[in-house]
Amino acid sequence: MSIRLGNSCMNCENLVEGNTCKVHGVKVGNSYTCDSFEMKAALKSEQNCVSCVRFETSDCANPQKAAPGMSCNHWAPQAAMA
Incomplete structure (x- = not known):
């Protein structure tokens, strides 16, 4: 098992309003992560x-x-x- 603190749902492009994952269609939190993670672009x-x-x-x-x-x-x- 790998530790991926930076890959939490809060840093993912797939997070939409209401803390919902648009890929999996479920409500997520700070500690969630998955293999469909896509890093948000940031300045x-x-x-x-x-x-x-x-x-x-x-x-x-x-x-x-x-x-x-x-x-x-x-x-x-x-x-x-x-």
Whole structure:
């Protein structure tokens, strides 16, 4: 038996309103998992100076304060994917 904490129904695309599995048609909870698991797509929150296109450039709004791990209102992604 394998342990799959990240594969719970709460992280699955097949979970619909009312905590119901659209594949199996049953109500599920946090500890449920199955082999039909499909991970939900999610945005990653990695907005800090290191991932900013302006870091260590003349366009940086706060060059004296900018450092790895810090974030600001002028953050812009280095690469955008759709």
